[in-house]
Amino acid sequence: xxxxxxxxxxxxxxxxxxxxxxxxxxxxxxxxxxxxxxxxxxxxxxxxxxxxxxxxxxxxxxxxxxxxxxxxxxxxxxxxxxxxxxxxxxxxxxxxxxxxxxxxxxxxxxxxxxxxxxxxxxxxxxxxxxxxxxxxxxxxxxxxxxxxxxxxxxxxxxxxxxxxxxxxxxxxxxxxxxxxxxxxxxxxxxxxxxxxxxxxxxxxxxxxxxxxxxxxxxxxxxxxxxxxxxxxxxxxxxxxxxxxxxxxxxxxxxxxxxxxxxxxxxxxxxxxxxxxxxxxxxxxxxxxxxxxxxxxxxxxxxxxxxxxxxxxxxxxxxxxxxxxxxxxxxxxxxxxxxxxxxxxxxxxxxxxxxxxxxxxxxxxxxxxxxxxxxxxxxxxxxxxxxxxxxxxxxxxxxxxxxxxxxxxxxxxxxxxxxxxxxxxxxxxxxxxxxxxxxxxxxxxxxxxxxxxxxxxxxxxxxxxxxxxxxxxxx
Numbered sequence: 001x002x003x004x005x006x007x008x009x010x011x012x013x014x015x016x017x018x019x020x021x022x023x024x025x026x027x028x029x030x031x032x033x034x035x036x037x038x039x040x041x042x043x044x045x046x047x048x049x050x051x052x053x054x055x056x057x058x059x060x061x062x063x064x065x066x067x068x069x070x071x072x073x074x075x076x077x078x079x080x081x082x083x084x085x086x087x088x089x090x091x092x093x094x095x096x097x098x099x100x101x102x103x104x105x106x107x108x109x110x111x112x113x114x115x116x117x118x119x120x121x122x123x124x125x126x127x128x129x130x131x132x133x134x135x136x137x138x139x140x141x142x143x144x145x146x147x148x149x150x151x152x153x154x155x156x157x158x159x160x161x162x163x164x165x166x167x168x169x170x171x172x173x174x175x176x177x178x179x180x181x182x183x184x185x186x187x188x189x190x191x192x193x194x195x196x197x198x199x200x201x202x203x204x205x206x207x208x209x210x211x212x213x214x215x216x217x218x219x220x221x222x223x224x225x226x227x228x229x230x231x232x233x234x235x236x237x238x239x240x241x242x243x244x245x246x247x248x249x250x251x252x253x254x255x256x257x258x259x260x261x262x263x264x265x266x267x268x269x270x271x272x273x274x275x276x277x278x279x280x281x282x283x284x285x286x287x288x289x290x291x292x293x294x295x296x297x298x299x300x301x302x303x304x305x306x307x308x309x310x311x312x313x314x315x316x317x318x319x320x321x322x323x324x325x326x327x328x329x330x331x332x333x334x335x336x337x338x339x340x341x342x343x344x345x346x347x348x349x350x351x352x353x354x355x356x357x358x359x360x361x362x363x364x365x366x367x368x369x370x371x372x373x374x375x376x377x378x379x380x381x382x383x384x385x386x387x388x389x390x391x392x393x394x395x396x397x398x399x400x401x402x403x404x405x406x407x408x409x410x411x412x413x414x415x416x417x418x419x420x421x422x423x424x425x426x427x428x429x430x431x432x433x434x435x436x437x438x439x440x441x442x443x444x445x446x447x448x449x450x451x452x453x454x455x456x457x458x459x460x461x462x463x464x465x466x467x468x469x470x471x472x473x474x
Contacts, residue, residue, distance in 0.1 A: 121456025258399015
């Protein structure tokens with residue numbers, strides 16, 4: 001068994017597991033690693049490369065799935081039987097790829113930032129990766145051939161029941177599995193809802209707002225009506241005047257402002273929905289699991305006496321974006337319309353993936369994962385706040401009690417665009433709040449506001465990133 005010397009680039013856009021995968025694949029394809037040659041164990045390779053075992057395991061899993069590596073139970077990993085002459089050198093592949101491009105975006109030419117304060121990144125610790133592998137093994141051990149057959153369009157019964165149980169305990173959502181639809185992402189579920197409600201229809205949205213939902217509605221031909229917001233969220237007066245049939249809100253932690261809507265405003269919105277037939281509220285509860293101060297307010301859906309709240313949730317934040325499993329809870333009054341108009345669709349989440357997730361929930365892994373991630377993100381939240389409070393340019397901080405990002409108002413004569421560009425020159429990517437506005441003039445105030453996510457950065461990276469960002473204001 002040889003040792004593998006792999007030069008990893010920590011600041012690269014390419015994930016570390018992908019760099020390991022590409023290196024080993026290249027050596028096998030060119031014959032540098034002979035067919036049948038034993039590879040280092042994941043433990044040994046992670047130690048030599050000073051990366052987590054989960055990173056190495058991801059690389060090995062990909063190599064095994066593509067046939068470059070085979071496993072022998074109790075023995076380890078071996079190079080597969082690959083004929084080197086069948087493949088072109090990687091450099092030739094790269095040349096062909098470049099020649100096929102008509103244009104290359106400027107972002108692809110950017111030097112990758114060393115510190116990316118993305119609000120979309122999450123942590124995936126080794127302990128959670130191990131738990132996910134156990135869920136996969138538990139699913140495979142059941143040997144259920146029906147998982148390879150078409151399933152219920154709503155999603156598998158046991159997964160929907162598990163999610164219902166979790167939502168009732170954690171968020172006070174009042175539903176049963178017959179109301180829940182499993183789908184591959186919130187955007188797909190919004191497109192499905194469009195057909196259930198026979199769109200297009202005017203949609204009221206806060207400004208600033210979640211741009212992917214905004215763009216989805218626009219692509220569906222729905223007029224999007226930007227509604228003014230105050231410190232409590234979407235204003236009732238603005239909603240009443242808009243003439244909207246549907247209101248899209250994030251009451252537990254509004255993105256990107258971080259506002260937590262109080263009960264009085266929630267009740268006002270429910271009354272608005274109940275005043276006329278055909279009005280509905282979409283409650284997007286995408287990152288309600290992470291709250292660092294005070295007790296979370298139960299979901300709007302659980303307080304709905306009219307049957308007018310459509311509840312949306314996802315595992316993209318609570319587990320990982322690549323899971324691609326979201327869920328929508330429809331009011332009972334809409335289920336007949338769903339079955340009549342959309343019941344013939346197949347579920348967009350494979351039954352294999354659904355059953356892995358079911359095992360992750362039923363085995364208690366998800367609860368332990370959440371508890372672990374709350375502790376990790378709380379520490380990162382506190383570190384980011386500590387670093388910002390030491391900065392003279394940081395005038396005020398908002399939305400710091402929940403979620404995976406905060407807002408910081410900067411005392412400076414520079415614009416948000418200038419700050420973002422100058423920070424990137426220093427290897428730091430930050431985000432402008434104005435990028436999330438959907439109504440001209442909806443973001444008032446003379447000072448620029450930056451959005452800083454911390455889900456994908458450890459405490460040391462947060463500190464270094466803020467120190468580099470401070471150079472922009474010096």
